[in-house]
Amino acid sequence: MDAMEALYTTRAMRRVKTDPIPERVQKKILDAAIRAPTGGNTQGWRFLLVDDPGVKSRLAPVYRGCMETLWGSIYKDRIDAATAAPQEEESVEFMKMFRSASHLAEHFEDYPLILFAFCQYDNSGGSIFPAVWNAMLAARTEGVGSALTSVFFLQLDDMRKILGVPDEGDWHFSACVTFGYPTGRWGVAPRRPAHEVSFRNSWDGDLGLKIPEPLFSLD
Ligand SMILES: Cc1cc2nc3c(=O)[nH]c(=O)nc-3n(C[C@H](O)[C@H](O)[C@H](O)COP(=O)(O)O)c2cc1C
Numbered sequence: 448m449d450a451m452e453a454l455y456t457t458r459a460m461r462r463v464k465t466d467p468i469p470e471r472v473q474k475k476i477l478d479a480a481i482r483a484p485t486g487g488n489t490q491g492w493r494f495l496l497v498d499d500p501g502v503k504s505r506l507a508p509v510y511r512g513c514m515e516t517l518w519g520s521i522y523k524d525r526i527d528a529a530t531a532a533p534q535e536e537e538s539v540e541f542m543k544m545f546r547s548a549s550h551l552a553e554h555f556e557d558y559p560l561i562l563f564a565f566c567q568y569d570n571s572g573g574s575i576f577p578a579v580w581n582a583m584l585a586a587r588t589e590g591v592g593s594a595l596t597s598v599f600f601l602q603l604d605d606m607r608k609i610l611g612v613p614d615e616g617d618w619h620f621s622a623c624v625t626f627g628y629p630t631g632r633w634g635v636a637p638r639r640p641a642h643e644v645s646f647r648n649s650w651d652g653d654l655g656l657k658i659p660e661p662l663f664s665l666d
Pocket of ligand 1: 547594596636637
């Protein structure tokens, strides 16, 4: 697959089948992850693959509890605004994400493979998210969808206990990524154009470029 296709179409793919992810693909996901850069090449990371139904069924209610907390706190205003003005374009987009993220929570234990990424001595995330994204891109090249989630940060102790994460070693939870073969189709991620969020030489300096359309399309 062309690199641009993988980059542009690796979306939050939350509606997936329960079919298992073959070992060959699991290897590709992990091997791509550990090719990513880390500060000083320290590679202070640990990846846990979860596919045991018992472990998933213990994690699922924790995940759902976290999402409920999230919707009732950080996202409460956006949910209220979208409910009050459902026709607004922003509301429509938000509610799509809300329904999709809720679907993930409701079906957490049905995802055939879930990856947990932990890192040591890195508060910025800079030494772990390139690896997480590599894993997601590698999955994409195999037709496997993924969704990056961070919401377990709201109930870290429960999640760490279920996974047996040690207290020593300064291991921080970074991300939980669900994987699965999509039930729907791939698409290019819609975003605010780059020229609206990019500048040149100073904070609001004229960029001198316009990129009104995505530079890759699936047609
Ligand atoms: C740091 C980070 C944390 C995220 N946490 C969650 C999460 O907890 N639950 C979830 O369903 N999606 C989560 N997402 C996925 C985003 O909602 C998703 O990437 C965004 O809506 C864009 O989706 P799209 O690429 O399909 O357009 C997270 C993404 C990032 C980058």
